[in-house]
Amino acid sequence: MLQRSVPGSPFTRERSHWLRVLTLFSPIVFLASTACAEPLAVEEVAEGIFVHTGSHQDANRENHGDIANIGFVVGDRGVAVVDTGGSYRLGWRLREAVKSVTDLPILYVINTHVHPDHTFGNAAFAGDEPEYIGHTKLPRQMAARGDYYLARLDEFIGEGQAEGTKVVSPTRTVAIGKPVELDIGGRVLILIAYPQAHTNNDLTVMDLKTGTLWTGDLVFMERIPSMDGSILGWKKVLERLRGMKITKIIPGHGPASASWPEAQNAQSRYFEELIAGVRPIIKQGGTITDAVAAVGKGEADKWELFDDYNPGNVTKTFTELEWE
Ligand SMILES: [Zn+2]
Numbered sequence: 001m002l003q004r005s006v007p008g009s010p011f012t013r014e015r016s017h018w019l020r021v022l023t024l025f026s027p028i029v030f031l032a033s034t035a036c037a038e039p040l041a042v043e044e045v046a047e048g049i050f051v052h053t054g055s056h057q058d059a060n061r062e063n064h065g066d067i068a069n070i071g072f073v074v075g076d077r078g079v080a081v082v083d084t085g086g087s088y089r090l091g092w093r094l095r096e097a098v099k100s101v102t103d104l105p106i107l108y109v110i111n112t113h114v115h116p117d118h119t120f121g122n123a124a125f126a127g128d129e130p131e132y133i134g135h136t137k138l139p140r141q142m143a144a145r146g147d148y149y150l151a152r153l154d155e156f157i158g159e160g161q162a163e164g165t166k167v168v169s170p171t172r173t174v175a176i177g178k179p180v181e182l183d184i185g186g187r188v189l190i191l192i193a194y195p196q197a198h199t200n201n202d203l204t205v206m207d208l209k210t211g212t213l214w215t216g217d218l219v220f221m222e223r224i225p226s227m228d229g230s231i232l233g234w235k236k237v238l239e240r241l242r243g244m245k246i247t248k249i250i251p252g253h254g255p256a257s258a259s260w261p262e263a264q265n266a267q268s269r270y271f272e273e274l275i276a277g278v279r280p281i282i283k284q285g286g287t288i289t290d291a292v293a294a295v296g297k298g299e300a301d302k303w304e305l306f307d308d309y310n311p312g313n314v315t316k317t318f319t320e321l322e323w324e
Contacts, residue, residue, distance in 0.1 A: 037089065039096035040066075045250065045257035046210035048074040048187070050101060052085075052094060053256045056223040056304045059086055059117060061158035066090055068117040068252055071214075072098050073207055077185025078107035081130070082205050082214045082250075084121030087157060088164030091121020095128075106130050108182055110191065111170065112216025112252065113199045114141040115228070116149040122168035133180070134170035135193045135201035142169050174203055194218070197234035198225070198252075204241075211247030212257070219264050221254025224303035225271075227316040235271050238264055270299050274317045282322055291318045 042050040051071040059065040065086025072081045072094070079098055084091040098106060106128040111119045113135070119142070122132060146167030153162035174180045174193040182189040187209040194202045198217040205214040217225075218237060227234075246260040254263075277295030295317075296310045 037093050037096055039100045040070075040085075040090070040093040042071060042097045042101075043256045046207070046212045046248065049207060049210060049212055049250070050074070050097065051250050051256040052097065054085075054117065054253065056253065058305065058308065059156045061156075061161075063157075064090070064161045065117060065120065065153070065157040068115075068217075069250055069254070069256065070094055070118065070121070071250070072106075073184065073187070073189060073205075074102050074104065075184025075187045076104075077183070078105045080108040080110060080182060080184050080189055080205070081106060081125060082110050083112055083118040083216070083252075084109060084124065086117040086120050087153065087161055088121060088123050088166070089161060091124030092164075094121060095124050107184060108133055110134070110203070110205055111138060112204070112214065112218075113202050114138055114145060115199070115217065116153070118216065118252070119168075120149070120153070120165050123164060123166040126168065131172050132168060132170045133172045133174065133182075133191060133203075135203045136173040136175045137201040138173065138203075139169045141199070141201050142167050194237050195233055196229045197237040198227075199229045202229070202237070206244075206246075211245065212250065213241070213244070213246045213248075213260070214250045215241070215252060217252035219249055219251040219254070220267055221251045221258060221263060222304055223253045224299075224305050224309045225267055225313070226309050227313045231271060231274060231313075231317045231320055235268070235275075238268055238271075266302065270296070270303070273299055274313060275321065278314065278317045278321050279324075282318065282324075288315055288318050291315075 040052040042052045045051050051069055053069055054067040055063045057063050059067055070083040070085050072079050107130055109125045109130045109132045111134040174191045176193045180191040190206040192204050202218055242261045248257045249260050249263050250257050278291050281291045292311045292314045295314045300306050
């Protein structure tokens with residue numbers, strides 16, 4: 001561009017000067033923009049467990065994709081990150097939060113499921129060379145959906161915000177029925193993979209030391225749950241989680257932590273209302289449109305984003321229960 005402008009024009013000279021200065025400093029500017037990125041605000045919800053609370057919105061140009069609860073667990077030997085946020089930038093800011101708490105290495109980056117608000121910060125940790133861990137079905141889901149999510153990311157979270165974001169697949173996976181133990185020094189994390197529930201690749205992280213369970217999106221609080229798997233499967237998983245010895249949970253969306261099993265009361269009630277509302281409509285030969293118009297209305301003022309997600313949830317419940 002510079003070479004092609006008319007030589008000698010004062011404007012061009014001035015412009016080229018500034019462009020040269022900018023070019024000279026751009027690597028520094030880039031480094032500064034990542035190196036000095038503001039750490040995400042985190043809260044220590046139990047000894048050594050730090051959570052950043054996302055906003056109860058869909059990803060948009062104001063929140064830049066910062067909508068999920070993400071965080072990390074600090075052991076004596078190193079750190080396990082649990083979910084990484086909706087972009088490289090958010091992942092980097094989470095990494096800065098880790099660095100503000102400890103100098104220990106980041107050993108593991110765990111993804112609770114495929115959704116971009118939980119996985120798109122993965123690339124920010126590549127330099128730490130952690131093991132990336134997820135459900136055995138996660139790699140395939142990332143391959144199937146990653147590019148689709150990525151192509152739309154800028155549009156959703158704002159121009160330039162998606163920069164650096166990549167699909168980073170697990171290097172190690174957890175199979176259903178075969179929990180994985182991670183010893184991060186002085187504390188053991190148990191990773192459990194579940195059958196189809198919120199998605200077909202849900203994974204929880206249990207910290208044995210404090211009895212804290214990272215549920216990922218198996219538990220939504222305050223913000224309405226979104227169905228991307230199976231309502232009956234999800235209900236079954238919740239029953240199983242209710243039977244586990246858990247002191248508190250960190251929900252995928254909602255407060256930084258909450259006591260168990262009370263934390264899932266609202267979600268279970270909503271699921272019952274969906275199932276109890278949809279079944280008779282199917283039985284009477286009603287349509288999805290009938291169901292969407294009628295089901296779940298009693299929950300409308302109990303959830304944020306109700307109008308955005310209830311129709312989809314009713315539709316998915318209908319298509320699943322249709323086959324009973
Ligand atoms: Zn999700």
